[in-house]
């Protein structure tokens with residue numbers, strides 16, 4: 001048997017604010033680029049927090 005959740009090509013990333021898994025194909029909270037890396041968010045609120053203090057979330 002195959003695991004349906006991992007059989008597709010969609011990729012995921014970890015929301016740096018809340019550590020949730022986000023589909024990079026259609027991130028609910030959009031994405032932000034910081035220092036050459038793109039980050040994805042589960043909700044607009046998380047993106048807002050990241051945009052305010054990106055280093056705070058990345059160093060955690």
Ligand SMILES: [Zn+2]
Nearest residue numbers: 015018042046
């Ligand atoms: Zn989030």
